[in-house]
Amino acid sequence: MEETQPQDSSLFQLNIEPATANTLKSAATWARVLAVLGIAFGVLFIGIGVMLQQTLNKNSDLFQDYNYRGNTGMLGNIGMAFYILCGILTIVGSVFALNFGNKISTALRTNDQNTLRGGVAGVRNYFAFWSILMIIGLLLMLLGLLGGGLGNL
Amino acid sequence: MEPNHDTLLFEMDIDGAAQQRLNTISKWTKFIGITVLVALILVVVAMALLFNEFIGQVSALLALDNQAMGIIIAALVVAAALCLIWIIYMLRASSFIKQGLITQSSDRIAEGFKSFKVVFVVSIIFSALGILFTLLSFLNA
DSSP states (O other), X not given: OGGGSOOGGGTTOOBOOHHHHHHHHHHHHHHHHHHHHHHHHHHHHHHHHHHHHHHXXXXXXXXXXXXXXXXXXXXXXXXXXXXXXXXXXXXXXXXHHHHHHHHHHHHHHHTOHHHHHHHHHHHHHHHHHHHHHHHHHHHHHHXXXXXXXXXXX | OOOOHHHHHTTOBOOHHHHHHHHHHHHHHHHHHHHHHHHHHHHHHXXXXXXXXXXXXXXXXXXXXXXXXXXXXXHHHHHHXXXXXXXXXXXXXXXXXXXXXXXXXXXXXXXXXXXXXXXXXXXXXXXXXXXXXXXXXXXXX
C-alpha cells in the first residue's frame, strides 16, 4: 500500500506540458459552465421554496374545512427550509467548481504556481464536498432503514 | 504583443502540495464513483424485480397510455446510461491521476483531467435537464 503513494523524493518532477495545459484549460472551461448552471439551479431551488411556502401559507385557509391533521403553514416552512438547504448546498458545490475553473484558467494564463495550486485545491474541495454530502446521505438512509426496521418489529 | 504561452507552460510544475491534492482528488472520486455505481446497480435491480408493479403504479398515478409509458421507460434507460458513463469516467479519472502521480507522468494526469471533462459535461446535461424539469413542473403546478 505504501509504495502506491506518491513519493516526496520524486516531487517537482511533474511538468505541465502544452497538451496537459490544454486539457486542464478545457476541463476548467466545462467546470465553469457546470458551476454557472449549478448556481442557477440553486437560486431556482431557493426561489421555488420561498414561493411554495408563500402559496401554502396563502391557501392555508382552504384546508381549514377539512379534517386535516397538521399545520399547512408549518408544512410550508419545512418545505421551504428543505428547498433552501438544497439550493445552498448546490450553490456551495458550484462555487468550488467555479473556483477551480477560474483559478486554473488564470494560472495557465499568468503562469502562476500558487494559483495553479489553488485551482487544484478547488477541484479537491468540489469532490470532497460532494463525497461528504454523499456520506451524510448514506448515513441518513441507514438511519431511515433502521428506523423502518425497528418500526416493523 | 501576446506572450508565448507554449514556452511559458513548460516552466510550470505540479509541485508537492498540488500532488498531495491530486492524490486526495483521486481518493474522493474513487469513493464517489463506487458509491454511485452501487446505488445505480441497486436501483436497476429493484426496478427489474418490481418492473410490473412500478409500471402499473406510475401509469395509474399519472394516467398514462402505453406510448407515454414507453417514452418514460426510454428516458429512464437513457438516464441510466448517462449515469453509467459518468461513473466510468469518474473512476477512469481517479485511476489515471493515481497512475500519473505514481509514475510521475503528466500525460496520465492529463488523461485524468480529460476524463473529468466528460464527467463535467455529463453533469452539465443532468443540471440542464434538472433546471428544465423543475421549471416545467413548477409552471404546470
